[in-house]
Amino acid sequence: MNAPATPAHLLPGAPLRPVPDAFIDALRARFGEQCSTALAVREQHGRDEGSIQAPPPSAVVFAETTQDVADAVKLAAQWEVPVIPYGAGSSLEGHLLAVQGGISIDVGRMNRVLRVDADDLTVTVQPGITRKQLNEAIKDTGLFFPIDPGADASIGGMCATRASGTNAVRYGTMRENVLALEVVTASGDIIRTGTRAKKSAAGYDLTRLIVGSEGTLGLITEATVRLYPLPEAVSAAICSFPSIEAAVRTVIQTIQLGVPIARVELIDAQTVRLVNAHSKLGLREEPLLLMEFHGSPASVKEQAETVQDIAGEFGGNAFEWATTPEERTRLWTARHNAYFAGVQSRPGCRCITTDTCVPISRLADCLLDSVAEADASGIPYFLVGHVGDGNFHFGYLIDPDDADERAKGEALSHSLVARALDMGGTCTGEHGVGIHKMDFLLQETGDGAVDMMRAIKRALDPKNILNPGKIFAL
């Protein structure tokens, strides 16, 4: 994907901060070959899956233990150098960019499962393990970790961005599924934010303060997360609809009836075409819902029948079932590749990805108005969504060398966010703020709430070394 230089208005005002040679020398002395200043390594750690660019970090430390992370942060604190935690590199909003300079702390080698408490439905892991690695490691327990943001993200990164994905409608987001964290603070101290108890009223909820803080309040070095029994029965189905509205109304009624559907994804007709082309599928090129039901065989049957009845009322076709695990995997992989299918459909394009989420009652209005606006603009786009949560993603595919398209794309994105906020929604359901959505955050919460965030940031990171320049300008 073509990645243009960062638009000036997206970069926080602060210039690059000095990274003294003596600091790099101290890092090398402590970390030896775990510290790299090779350009290729630095460049790889200075970007994410988004399209914004910044100069790479000055060095990368490959942490292997919590103490490594703590020591690196202590050195950085001493020299007042920014540190940016790096997991799998799959974030989308510029979270990993060294916009004020500094170093990257890569926790990818910290990818072990530390303890499985199958009887308690919890697991404690290091931050660098990815969700797929985690599920592979626990596959013999009869349990699984459901949160599925599409990318094979690291658990630490998923905590840091408050990730969710296709299963959140049933199992919640990282907000609901993290029990406790070990965190390295801005001074390099190591704290624990909770216990393995399922609930607690013991003081401030530091766990949920760190979840979603995007590396700006502490570096996550361990996470205890919830697991779930693998459902006895799983069924996936596709249902095509005559219109987006019909599909969305089906979802709204399903949620309002309290059907515990495990996944329900909308793909609009032209995105189905892109996905068909990219993943060699033969899906009917109409708006469709891709659904999954989990439970006992009787419960799955009951859920599916209820939703089929609702879909029928709105003109949905008969469900097409994906009965084998392989068929299900193929469908979900195709869904997760919608982003790439979109981007590859227009070679050289830049994708402006959006992430709005609205109360479910406003979902149809929000989607239909946004589709009409996108169609009128002439900008190609794709549209997918975790519609059971009211969360959806337009990807506007612009030619980055065409100033008119860039302006149109940004205008679409702004208009979409304004519409979602008007409807009681949020500018980001799951991707986080990073660099890209700082203005939107302010628009969403107002100055007072962002001032409260700033006060917390200043209190916990007085030297502003933890991933500075993200979420808000200080």
Add this chain to the structure above:
Amino acid sequence: MNAPATPAHLLPGAPLRPVPDAFIDALRARFGEQCSTALAVREQHGRDEGSIQAPPPSAVVFAETTQDVADAVKLAAQWEVPVIPYGAGSSLEGHLLAVQGGISIDVGRMNRVLRVDADDLTVTVQPGITRKQLNEAIKDTGLFFPIDPGADASIGGMCATRASGTNAVRYGTMRENVLALEVVTASGDIIRTGTRAKKSAAGYDLTRLIVGSEGTLGLITEATVRLYPLPEAVSAAICSFPSIEAAVRTVIQTIQLGVPIARVELIDAQTVRLVNAHSKLGLREEPLLLMEFHGSPASVKEQAETVQDIAGEFGGNAFEWATTPEERTRLWTARHNAYFAGVQSRPGCRCITTDTCVPISRLADCLLDSVAEADASGIPYFLVGHVGDGNFHFGYLIDPDDADERAKGEALSHSLVARALDMGGTCTGEHGVGIHKMDFLLQETGDGAVDMMRAIKRALDPKNILNPGKIFAL
């Protein structure tokens, strides 16, 4: 209930802070008859359902609007006088006590439902509405608010203490069920912490920072909470067991199998005797589980059969069903009155209430060791628990005039907490820290985490006027 003076070691070190006459005059000028300095009113607002005492606040402001709260806090900030929010007065850990002096802000008159969004399964309320008032107000929507801490607490207070109760095993706690808050900050500014979107990754999770902050970071003036469709079918059942262990093993296996049981409460044999005497019930005086199942008729039947099978393996008797709503209400009222049944069984006693919560795999060990210890002490007690969450309450019923009993009771409480922490649990599942559990919090989280809480407190309330002397000593 007899309420002795606060043990000196439980009071934070800070002495009473001055409340200048000029400040009281300013309050009167702004609030007129909404401000009272009558001793009876002040005394009523200077205590909670716990047993610790402190001098009453100097005045009580009866707020009727968010602006009232903001104006009262602005005046308090100007004079550096502590403010303590007051809802229904049902907290247990000394949350409402004016341990450093100051005024009480009673939000009981702010008890309106502001908007019901039935299609979104959300409601926005003022903080003084109680959970029963809320459910009464929305009864025609087909929805309900499940969180049920026993007491008819205010929603604002339930947010402030991160309350939960009998339904939490299925529906979660206030942590999971608050979408957004309106909050008056220490400077008297009004902020909103979230939107009505079901999920969000937009900046720090201020909602969950305020939930459980016990009035020390801001005063809640509005709350948007989740509602649920009233289940199509509800069944309640009692099952008696030959031992506590048999009952608990049944619960553990039920949870581990993923049965979505809505309530599962343990009552030990002697507490059944107390409850029988207090509520005129004829329950079999053996350890029992009081359960409730929610869902479609087929799902409820399936759940109940599964649990009956598990109970049978552990020697449980046949389920006795409470089929009518009246019978269910009678049983749950009896359960909620267990505390009063216990306290009234020993006239003049003081109850040391505990609130530990452990990972479910350790629940049987923790309970059995704690029962053995309590039996050996000779101190009368009651034992009830939201055992599906690993949360349970011993109430040690001591004679407050007997130094030996006081010492034994405190020793039991300390030993219970130490045991729970050893097992990966927490000192408070749902009551909060208040005054009483400050030492336990430190023991649970360590200095580092409490230092982080202190840093947040100092940043957001630099004059330390918001319910000072609670959760931790500054």
